[in-house]
Amino acid sequence: MPRLSRDDCERLDSTDALGAFRNRFELPGGIVYLDGNSLGALPAGTRRRLDDLLREQWGNDLIRSWNRHDWIGMPRRIGAKIARLIGADDDEVIVADSTSINLFKLLAAALRLRPKRKVIVSERGNFPTDLYIIQGLISLLDQGHELRLVDADELPSALDAEVAALLLTQVDYRCGRLHDLTAMTRQARTNGILTLWDLSHSAGAMPIELNAAGADMAVGCGYKYLNGGPGAPAYLFIARRHQGDVQPAIAGWMGHAAPFEFAPDYRPAPGIERHLAGTPPVLGLAALEVGVDLLLDADLHLVREKSRRLGDLCLRLVEQECAAFGVERACPRDSALRGSQVAFRHPQGYAITQALIAKGVIGDFRAPDILRFGFAPLYLRYVDVWDAVAALHRVMRNKAWDRPEFKHKASVT
């Protein structure tokens, strides 16, 4: 393969159909941000929206804003917008709580829909909160449920008639491997197993077709590719065919059929709203809506195409520039099998990540030895990838990672 130059990358940017989206974010100068898969960047409209929310709505209209500015409708309205990103219908998605809480709600619901089956299947390498929530619920219920953890290649044989629910994250948070959501969902359904997909690491970076695949339930987070801000509210999806059958485990007043009747007995709202619990977090919802609106202006097929190209470029450049330094690919080479991130393995992964951050290239580290680079196609350029790999090359060549301050682990990376 011919060597790539920075000019080649500039040429790719000049014809990028998504190039104009970069101006719709407030990005700091001198930084290459490869962590949009962990915290998405700040959309240009968010500050204005929040200032209006604070000044006009909360400050001036006060309690009246629940009606006047439809605060009360935000979970449903923004849910309907997210539905368009994940192949669901308007009334199948609602914004509420955090991903962890929503996993709890939906897993509890799934187990009640399959009362005779006692096994929950997930992947050994799933994101920890997904596994912890399963463990916590099993312990709480004390009804003899069991978590069956397998590796990805063992999944097909694990899906037997004892299994109530299959809980998978579509894109592996470490290695970036992408599950075939459609095939896996179909196999689960064939065996009467409910699927619960965690879309946190995929939604917004690729088209997702939950209903076309026949998926039962899903959750996802608002602060990664949806650019909703740190700790943004999360969302949940329940296919319409299940909605009437599921009694919420967490029966809060916002999920009541008529919350403002203040009746003493819980009566669930007819549809997806019954999975609301407390008062909607309006500040977080407003910021999330700006991020989601921005994404709705983009063609997700173009987003996916660019995401694959950015990843391919990164792999090729690391091979070209850093092969001599023991930086080993730890993600699928084939972009069709990969989410919007790549991963490399190196014994000094943590220190290398810190040395890169010191040079303005922000990726992250995942224990024990994974360097992770995410690509948010709406604001990342091909030259950014070139610059990042050039920085990695310098860090490796000069052993710039070999300094005590890069080896001390902070609480969050």
Added chain:
Amino acid sequence: MPRLSRDDCERLDSTDALGAFRNRFELPGGIVYLDGNSLGALPAGTRRRLDDLLREQWGNDLIRSWNRHDWIGMPRRIGAKIARLIGADDDEVIVADSTSINLFKLLAAALRLRPKRKVIVSERGNFPTDLYIIQGLISLLDQGHELRLVDADELPSALDAEVAALLLTQVDYRCGRLHDLTAMTRQARTNGILTLWDLSHSAGAMPIELNAAGADMAVGCGYKYLNGGPGAPAYLFIARRHQGDVQPAIAGWMGHAAPFEFAPDYRPAPGIERHLAGTPPVLGLAALEVGVDLLLDADLHLVREKSRRLGDLCLRLVEQECAAFGVERACPRDSALRGSQVAFRHPQGYAITQALIAKGVIGDFRAPDILRFGFAPLYLRYVDVWDAVAALHRVMRNKAWDRPEFKHKASVT
């Protein structure tokens, strides 16, 4: 009693030790806001704080802000501040999720601490979400638990040896009646019953001494007297003596002893942090912190004293100005038995509330016939109460409520 005039109220304001706090809020002109018990007003510092959070922290420092600006420490830091408002120690309170979710977590914890007892006692008139959460948990667990609902005066006789937990809201959301938290907690403890207090309608409006009373658990909301903004994050309290014994029902990654080790097995954090679940909602937390900081500058004994006076003034003025119109007191007359709100009953309560709002006096209505006026002593003046009652007088005298547009119920009031 001599008739009170507006001048008398102005004199009370001129010597009000808390008078200067009003300038620390952004309040709309021409409005008397008697709904701070539902949504607190906007503190003057909140817009600046949020703009800095968006621009400098999220926008510029991006993912690094989790360490650099201690986002990761916010639940604990703000929890420790709220602890000072409710008579708890620093490490006994954490900010997380919503009141409803926190009720679920703590009630589940309480039931696990009392495995042989199957009864949960609460009040018939408790805030609905408290009751719904109990009902939902009982149904989820399917372990033969029972909700015993009684009226306030029947509580003492309901607290027998079958009872695992007593869940009460300190101030009744409708009539404003204030429970004796200390006496009720003591009686419950004598019978081996765990207390779970909902402080949503009291914290920030009066001193609360959870530890002095021997309370076991508590929750509360951030958007009423704490002025944290619409749908602000809530908090939870667990007395230190229980913290090591409680396995969280919702076992999320932020409650793990070492979340960034990404270990596959859940191991709870040693203390109160184990009750965190998902990623902290940073925008909401930042706004909440501004409100809490403001309140920490005030002497809660002075706040309580003014709150009682505002309520007494309102009752006296309504009696003086509106006795002829069938507006009936529906709250305790004795301010020692009342939270920071008063209530009146009238068959046209809803329409009267709407007519008052049209005149710029914002209170609220609670079914079936309750007009509710709340007093947030940090920004409410005695003349505001005078003006509100004068408006009520005009509405009643002119039957201004008798218009079709005031009788149509909106979704939220």
